[in-house]
Amino acid sequence: MNTGFKIDCIGYGLFAAFVLLVMPWMVDFSGYELNSYARYLALGMVAAALALSWGTAGILNLGQALTFGVGAYIMAMHLKLRASESLPGGMPDFMGWTNVEALPWFWQPFHSLLFTLGAGVLIPVGIACLLGVFMFRGRITGVFVAIITLSLMLAVQLWIISEQRFTGGENGITGLAPLNLFGWSVDTYELSFYYLVAGCLLAGLAVGLGLVRSKAGLVLRAIKADPERVRFFGYDVARYETLAFATSAGIAGVAGMLYALVLEFASPTYMGLSISLAIVIWAAVGGRESMVAAALGGIGVNMAEGRLSDLFFDQWTLMLGVIFIAVVLFLPRGIYGLVATARDYLEARYTERVAMALNREQDDAARPVADRGEVK
Amino acid sequence: MKRRDLLKGVAFGGVAGAVSLSGFPGIWTGRGTVLAASGDIPVGVLFSQTGAVAVVESTLHDACMMAIEEINDNGGINGRMITPYVEDPASDPATFADRANRLVRRDNVISVFGSYTSASRQAVLPVVEGQNNLYWYPTLYEGRECSRNVMYGGAVPNQQQQDFVPWLKENFGGRFYLLGNDYVYPREENNVCRMILDEIGGEVVNEEYVPMGHDSFSSIVSRIRRDEPDVIFCTLVGDSDVAFQREYRSAGLDPDRMPVASLTRSEVEVAAIGGDAAAGHFSSAPYFMGHESAENERFVEAYLRKYGDDQVTHFVNEAAYFQVYQFKAAVEALNGEELTPTAIRDAAVGLRFQAPQGEVEIDANLHTHLWPKIAQWQSDGQAEVVVESDERMAPEPYWAYEGQVCTANGLENA
Numbered sequence: 202m203n204t205g206f207k208i209d210c211i212g213y214g215l216f217a218a219f220v221l222l223v224m225p226w227m228v229d230f231s232g233y234e235l236n237s238y239a240r241y242l243a244l245g246m247v248a249a250a251l252a253l254s255w256g257t258a259g260i261l262n263l264g265q266a267l268t269f270g271v272g273a274y275i276m277a278m279h280l281k282l283r284a285s286e287s288l289p290g291g292m293p294d295f296m297g298w299t300n301v302e303a304l305p306w307f308w309q310p311f312h313s314l315l316f317t318l319g320a321g322v323l324i325p326v327g328i329a330c331l332l333g334v335f336m337f338r339g340r341i342t343g344v345f346v347a348i349i350t351l352s353l354m355l356a357v358q359l360w361i362i363s364e365q366r367f368t369g370g371e372n373g374i375t376g377l378a379p380l381n382l383f384g385w386s387v388d389t390y391e392l393s394f395y396y397l398v399a400g401c402l403l404a405g406l407a408v409g410l411g412l413v414r415s416k417a418g419l420v421l422r423a424i425k426a427d428p429e430r431v432r433f434f435g436y437d438v439a440r441y442e443t444l445a446f447a448t449s450a451g452i453a454g455v456a457g458m459l460y461a462l463v464l465e466f467a468s469p470t471y472m473g474l475s476i477s478l479a480i481v482i483w484a485a486v487g488g489r490e491s492m493v494a495a496a497l498g499g500i501g502v503n504m505a506e507g508r509l510s511d512l513f514f515d516q517w518t519l520m521l522g523v524i525f526i527a528v529v530l531f532l533p534r535g536i537y538g539l540v541a542t543a544r545d546y547l548e549a550r551y552t553e554r555v556a557m558a559l560n561r562e563q564d565d566a567a568r569p570v571a572d573r574g575e576v577k
Numbered sequence: 578m579k580r581r582d583l584l585k586g587v588a589f590g591g592v593a594g595a596v597s598l599s600g601f602p603g604i605w606t607g608r609g610t611v612l613a614a615s616g617d618i619p620v621g622v623l624f625s626q627t628g629a630v631a632v633v634e635s636t637l638h639d640a641c642m643m644a645i646e647e648i649n650d651n652g653g654i655n656g657r658m659i660t661p662y663v664e665d666p667a668s669d670p671a672t673f674a675d676r677a678n679r680l681v682r683r684d685n686v687i688s689v690f691g692s693y694t695s696a697s698r699q700a701v702l703p704v705v706e707g708q709n710n711l712y713w714y715p716t717l718y719e720g721r722e723c724s725r726n727v728m729y730g731g732a733v734p735n736q737q738q739q740d741f742v743p744w745l746k747e748n749f750g751g752r753f754y755l756l757g758n759d760y761v762y763p764r765e766e767n768n769v770c771r772m773i774l775d776e777i778g779g780e781v782v783n784e785e786y787v788p789m790g791h792d793s794f795s796s797i798v799s800r801i802r803r804d805e806p807d808v809i810f811c812t813l814v815g816d817s818d819v820a821f822q823r824e825y826r827s828a829g830l831d832p833d834r835m836p837v838a839s840l841t842r843s844e845v846e847v848a849a850i851g852g853d854a855a856a857g858h859f860s861s862a863p864y865f866m867g868h869e870s871a872e873n874e875r876f877v878e879a880y881l882r883k884y885g886d887d888q889v890t891h892f893v894n895e896a897a898y899f900q901v902y903q904f905k906a907a908v909e910a911l912n913g914e915e916l917t918p919t920a921i922r923d924a925a926v927g928l929r930f931q932a933p934q935g936e937v938e939i940d941a942n943l944h945t946h947l948w949p950k951i952a953q954w955q956s957d958g959q960a961e962v963v964v965e966s967d968e969r970m971a972p973e974p975y976w977a978y979e980g981q982v983c984t985a986n987g988l989e990n991a
Contacts, residue, residue, distance in 0.1 A: 232682075232683075233678055233679070233682030233683055234683070236678060237675060237678065240675070294721075295761070298721060298761065298764070298765060299764060300768075359788065362759070362760070362788070362789070363759055363788065365759070365760065365761060365764070370759070370760050370761060371695075371696055371759075371760035371761065371789065372695055372696045372699050372760070372761055373670070373696065373699075375699040375700070375702065375703075376699070376702070376703075377703070390682075464671055464674045464675075464700070464703075465674070465703035465707075466670070466674070466699065466700055466703065468670045468671065468696065468700065470669060470670055470671065471671070475669075507675075510664075510665070511679070514663065514665065518627070
């Protein structure tokens with residue numbers, strides 16, 4: 202077990218304590234705010250997903266909200282079908298509006314909960330793999346990756362808005378039934394739902410950390426530093442990049458499913474430009490090098506947004522803007538960077554002192570016995 | 578210091594920080610603004626003042642707040658003041674849901690006034706239905722909704738089209754070119770328009786949808802020139818409406834021969850289009866700023882005095898204004914009984930109020946009986962009402978759908 206992994210584990214443990222104990226404690230383990238907090242956790246999760254591809258592998262995915270939104274729509278489709286059981290043909294109301302004859306084939310499988318839960322992970326992963334194959338085999342890097350992911354997301358968003366017969370269009374998929382998870386009817390204002398979201402977040406982070414600290418993670422960090430050199434060593438760079446990209450997409454998909462559950466609707470704004478850029482900001486504020494830090498960034502910024510908008514009705518966006526600028530200017534590695542620097546500094550001091558102590562001992566050892574006073 | 582000690586310190590600091598946070602619950606869970614004094618009536622005000630649709634939606638906020646202030650200045654409701662809890666949902670559906678939650682679950686408001694777009698209304702629905710609260714929605718919309726937790730203050734398709742489409746056919750001819758933005762409202766209005774045209778022997782020469790915000794209309798204008806319709810039946814909104822009307826004008830089309838008949842164009846859009854380009858075209862709505870009535874004069878005068886002479890009143894902020902008075906009348910009717918959203922809703926049914934557009938009434942299906950008007954735009958940016966319905970028109974949100982009726986028991990299939 203190396204030091205990096207140990208530090209990761211400690212950070213993860215602290216984060217878990219924060220999410221499982223401190224956050225619910227702040228609202229006395231009850232109340233409507235648990236629902237907001239669950240929402241923040243879902244957003245923190247997608248920030249962590251971005252950190253996995255951006256911070257570890259250096260792939261800046263400006264379309265992270267695509268897989269997030271796809272997850273949300275998948276969950277919403279299942280819940281919409283449950284809510285539409287009594288309607289003619291079991292068809293969602295908006296399909297009746299736009300004169301659709303029968304439930305389209307690609308809606309059919311979403312009657313099944315198991316299929317839905319699987320699809321919420323695997324379809325985002327599939328999208329990422331497909332995109333990854335084209336991008337990374339073509340050795341596309343840097344800003345071009347950002348442009349491609351961003352434009353793909355916007356294209357999908359436009360498609361969803363225009364195909365309202367099948368997608369609910371601009372309004373999204375609304376009027377959902379509550380989720381029934383193997384006999385447990387989920388109430389999104391309950392503590393148990395909050396813990397469901399928290400559990401998914403922690404599981405997602407565990408998967409991500411596992412990847413980062415595996416051998417594949419080492420290769421990914423090497424790729425981030427210098428892809429050419431890694432290629433010369435004989436590694437299949439594209440495959441590793443796709444792995445990180447797809448894992449990140451899967452985590453974002455789960456986050457999206459949770460987000461749709463919290464808000465009880467899916468909307469094309471979930472895969473919009475503004476949320477996608479917001480995800481980048483959250484990850485940057487928390488620190489993109491660490492998934493836990495990025496998740497904390499997502500949670501913290503959204504919490505601050507919630508509180509600031511409450512306390513300072515007019516000026517809160519300005520205040521938030523100032524915080525972002527300050528972070529980018531003074532903490533380019535985010536809050537994680539601050540912690541890491543402090544840690545390195547203390548570590549350096551510590552080793553220095555150890556070295557000094559060792560030196561002194563050596564000096565002592567070199568001196569004649571008679572000079573050592575009490576030592577006989 | 579060994580690393581283990583350092584980490585212990587960090588862990589301790591984290592816990593200490595958390596303790597200090599929970600030691601100030603006011604910062605995290607309390608309300609920033611003043612809490613309602615006992616006896617006051619808490620209501621939520623949820624209109625976007627920032628973001629994409631803020632230009633229009635903020636005027637609904639203004640009209641709503643003006644009504645609340647007027648009521649409070651005149652002694653409140655049975656001596657109780659209305660306390661507005663204002664939130665800015667920033668034109669984002671997710672934020673709408675979040676802020677509605679705050680209002681309904683934390684601030685315990687007994688009604689929320691809010692929303693302009695359908696998307697935002699639908700985002701709020703799970704919250705108000707889940708908590709059985711009451712949402713006062715002032716905008717015209719596509720109908721086909723029958724929530725028992727929403728008071729619909731705007732027109733539904735039958736109230737905008739039942740008189741309008743036959744009138745257009747009579748005056749200009751029955752060949753219609755349907756043009757709208759691609760979302761549910763235009764599609765539904767056009768479904769209804771087709772039905773009416775089928776009935777009265779008109780025809781649809783083309784039906785076209787452009788994406789939201791689309792603003793280049795040269796090819797559409799040339800298709801219009803080719804098809805030579807009698808009427809351009811228009812449900813474009815916002816920037817698209819403005820861009821289309823300008824393109825129409827610069828192409829030299831003639832409003833006397835081929836007028837644009839809009840369901841969505843109000844004084845706000847015309848101000849952006851420019852009076853000259855909009856002049857001669859028609860809109861159908863229950864209210865126009867130029868409508869002549871004592872109530873409207875008072876409303877317009879008070880509004881301009883409060884928010885500036887460059888402002889306009891229009892068919893959505895008029896509803897945002899009168900809905901507060903409907904709320905007041907319902908609370909008065911309860912006469913000291915316990916104020917709950919459901920009690921207010923039930924008391925509101927059948928209430929009449931002399932609104933700027935005329936005397937409106939709340940139907941058992943929670944939509945509003947309104948006064949449809951047809952108006953022609955003038956070059957000064959105002960509308961001149963040319964046809965005024967001589968009776969209040971009942972709202973039928975499922976008008977186009979045989980066998981479905983929205984009643985006091987919700988949606989019923991006959």
